[in-house]
Amino acid sequence: xxxxxxxxxxxxxxxxxxxxxxxxxxxxxxxxxxxxxxxxxxxxxxxxxxxxxxxxxxxxxxxxxxxxxxxxxxxxxxxxxxxxxxxxxxxxxxxxxxxxxxxxxxxxxxxxxxxxxxxxxxxxxxxxxxxxxxxxxxxxxxxxxxxxxxxxxxxxxxxxxxxxxxxxxxxxxxxxxxxxxxxxxxxxxxxxxxxxxxxxxxxxxxxxxxxxxxxxxxxxxxxxxxxxxxxxxxxxxxxxxxxxxxxxxxxxxxxxxxxxxxxxxxxxxxxxxxxxxxxxxxxxxxxxxxxxxxxxxxxxxxxxxxxxxxxxxxxxxxxxxxxxxxxxxxxxxxxxxxxxxxxxxxxxxxxxxxxxxxxxxxxxxxxxxxxxxxxxxxxxxxxxxxxxxxxxxxxxxxxxxxxxxxxxxxxxxxxxxxxxxxxxxxxxxxxxxxxxxxxxxxxxxxxxxxxxxxxxxxxxxxxxxxxxxxxxxxxxxxxxxxxxxxxxxxxxxxxxxxxxxxxxxxxxxxxxxxxxxxxxxxxxxxxxxxxxxxxxxxxxxxxxxxxxxxxxxxxxxxxxxxxx
RNA sequence: GCGCGGGUAGUCUAGUGGUAGGACAACGGCUUUCCGAGCCGUUAACCCGGGUUCAAAUCCCGGCCCGCGCACCA
Numbered sequence: 001x002x003x004x005x006x007x008x009x010x011x012x013x014x015x016x017x018x019x020x021x022x023x024x025x026x027x028x029x030x031x032x033x034x035x036x037x038x039x040x041x042x043x044x045x046x047x048x049x050x051x052x053x054x055x056x057x058x059x060x061x062x063x064x065x066x067x068x069x070x071x072x073x074x075x076x077x078x079x080x081x082x083x084x085x086x087x088x089x090x091x092x093x094x095x096x097x098x099x100x101x102x103x104x105x106x107x108x109x110x111x112x113x114x115x116x117x118x119x120x121x122x123x124x125x126x127x128x129x130x131x132x133x134x135x136x137x138x139x140x141x142x143x144x145x146x147x148x149x150x151x152x153x154x155x156x157x158x159x160x161x162x163x164x165x166x167x168x169x170x171x172x173x174x175x176x177x178x179x180x181x182x183x184x185x186x187x188x189x190x191x192x193x194x195x196x197x198x199x200x201x202x203x204x205x206x207x208x209x210x211x212x213x214x215x216x217x218x219x220x221x222x223x224x225x226x227x228x229x230x231x232x233x234x235x236x237x238x239x240x241x242x243x244x245x246x247x248x249x250x251x252x253x254x255x256x257x258x259x260x261x262x263x264x265x266x267x268x269x270x271x272x273x274x275x276x277x278x279x280x281x282x283x284x285x286x287x288x289x290x291x292x293x294x295x296x297x298x299x300x301x302x303x304x305x306x307x308x309x310x311x312x313x314x315x316x317x318x319x320x321x322x323x324x325x326x327x328x329x330x331x332x333x334x335x336x337x338x339x340x341x342x343x344x345x346x347x348x349x350x351x352x353x354x355x356x357x358x359x360x361x362x363x364x365x366x367x368x369x370x371x372x373x374x375x376x377x378x379x380x381x382x383x384x385x386x387x388x389x390x391x392x393x394x395x396x397x398x399x400x401x402x403x404x405x406x407x408x409x410x411x412x413x414x415x416x417x418x419x420x421x422x423x424x425x426x427x428x429x430x431x432x433x434x435x436x437x438x439x440x441x442x443x444x445x446x447x448x449x450x451x452x453x454x455x456x457x458x459x460x461x462x463x464x465x466x467x468x469x470x471x472x473x474x475x476x477x478x479x480x481x482x483x484x485x486x487x488x489x490x491x492x493x494x495x496x497x498x499x500x501x502x503x504x505x506x507x508x509x510x511x512x513x514x515x516x517x518x519x520x521x522x523x524x525x526x527x528x529x530x531x532x533x534x535x536x537x538x539x540x541x542x543x544x545x546x547x548x549x550x551x552x553x554x555x556x557x558x559x560x561x562x563x564x
Numbered sequence: 565g566c567g568c569g570g571g572u573a574g575u576c577u578a579g580u581g582g583u584a585g586g587a588c589a590a591c592g593g594c595u596u597u598c599c600g601a602g603c604c605g606u607u608a609a610c611c612c613g614g615g616u617u618c619a620a621a622u623c624c625c626g627g628c629c630c631g632c633g634c635a636c637c638a
Contacts (some may be wrong), residue, residue: 171573
């Protein structure tokens, strides 16, 4: 086990779930420190992607009814049929293998696959027989309600909860694009083989923003803020760039401004959270890697002990999700977008003559009339009703040219989705923050977390573990806690040991109560990164700490250096 | 899911059939205590199930978990 992972477990950042029953791959518990860190990260994300955007946050169920995932496509794309060779143990996606070997398109059902296997006597590459085809479903299935109940799934992404509520959300935003809707929460994928510690989990934390835009305008009003920001890009043909985002859009490397905007914002967020800029890049999905609905997709990748890992996906999902839900639910998922100026449009309309239509088409007359009205066409007089093509005699309608004033149009918004894997980001921050240095000839482990993200921000330490040092230190601890600073009190072991303890978990500042405290009502603040100390009066302690914790200022700005 | 290698206190590790040992950590005490000091003491472990054996941490089988490779990752 790596040094960092050993520390994370030992100090209570995270550990394997269900340990006393032998554990289960793909699940972790966040311990006190890991949970604190992830919560901080979530709040930082909120600041970036909700508070400072035209966006809101919602919370929807983690269990979804079957309909949702039929519409979204997950129900079919998640239930691949797999076949396994009895001899060499290789597992294939049946439809892929059959297409490759036999060139046949086949239904993804167990029966269809079984028929093909026996009909063509299909063998594995190694010559072995295949066992029974079996479904593997990457969604966790469940039953809702008693008895057989209704089939449901644990959500594989938080996004669908947002798409489903789109009408309510559009209403909330008074039908004005663009707007964003965020959700932070757990999602579930029944991975075949979870690996690599916290990198691939079966239950994981996502923060997703669905940013709905008018497809006719894929520009972003705030893009100028980032136009000149240089980022490290790897495009779909593996070409690498260090390029200003404005240029990347102009050159067509990035499809449009909104994606570029979120790449910039994501970068800003990750750096603020403590990701090392030198171990961050944005990589474009290759054509065969991209989901079928996405027109462009960029991953933020960070370099870790596991290599480059994806921590954020930024995709243009187009109108895919809303259109699918519109189709499957029968609801209108469009927004009326007014034109700047109303447009006069001359068009020919068909006006049905009901007195003729009635006798000819009887009970179908109404449907025929509606079909006629909905036609733009001047040329065609064939309508389709209930799948039947019907020729309508000319005496049944008249064509008139009318002038209409159009005030706008109905459009199905496109959605740009930045989707964050919080567990991976949390881990990457820890790995990038982990460091060792030499203090007084001895190696020191130190977690150089950003001050605003550290789970324990301040430790208050009495120099001696007895009165009056301990009493004073407890008093100060209470004071800091009341002011919202995450503070711990610790009087166990020598002072040096305690400093090391807090260095290891990334606590930025230690407050030490020493003999001088009782002479002049001052304490020392020790900086984790430099181990240097300054003296400061108790009266200004809270304000100084709050300022330090929200900046990267040097403690020496606030007091005299003590015991250099 | 396949193959290979592993699983001993909180952590790291010794132990190849017969008493489970060490280091670090933690906890209590002593210590005139500002960078993992010292001394004394305490807590604390053989992944689970079955088999072989008088006797299993140790040998065998199965499972679970971890690592690596393959496959999978909408």
